[in-house]
Amino acid sequence: MTQDAFLTEGTLVEHLGITFSEQSGQKVVASMPVEARVHQPFGILHGGASVVLAETVASIGAYLNVRERGMVAVGLEINANHLRSVASGTVTATGTPIFQGRTTEVWHIEIKNEAGKMVCVSRCTLAVIVPPTR
Template identity: 55%
Template sequence: MDELLHNTLMEHLGMQVVEATPDKVVMTMPVDSRTHQPMGLLHGGASVALAESAASLGSLLNVNTDEKTAVGLEINANHIRSAREGIVTAVATPVHRGATTMVWDIRITNERNQLVCISRCTVAIIARKPTR
């Protein structure tokens, strides 16, 4: 999994894959200067990036990657609680696994297992284009 994150936004923000199966993806992200907004709180966009990353990875694990790939189509998020430091953990589970779209529920919690963000992400399943 580490090679998937190399030279990406996920690597830059310090995300790590803890668990990755077709039924569940768990990823972590530090709350630090890379993920803060100007007031020193976890940036909502960083939470959304974590949520979409987990949903996209889960979608990839549900398709034949020789023929298909997964790309984010729509995401929403409700930011429930702020965080200033530590690690947040995203747990993504599928709500719908179709041939052309997948929908994932993502819950992000802090180190005390308190809900920080809840998100739903729709992922498009598209044909993989040949690499040049």
């Protein structure tokens, strides 16, 4: 368990089985199993699950950049191009920042299958905000 695992406990991230192998403000790598819980009706990875993985990678990376200022990062906009289907195995997302500003960050995310082939490419813009009260 990482220092920031508490951020994902009991969330969609945990429900989808997303795990992290690298986390920094300059690069985040996370994997997700491709199984029934992330399939669309035709038995392949649901595009929405890919978007969840992409936004998770970007959000964690941006958060790691801004947490020392007492801020958090939340998704503002995301796009995704789904390039190849996956029916089983694991997909791995690698996110790197394109822009890191005071109030916004933009991240580039590539999701690949176990063979290293691109499944999805995404760009996510995040707003840097004061943490919301619960």
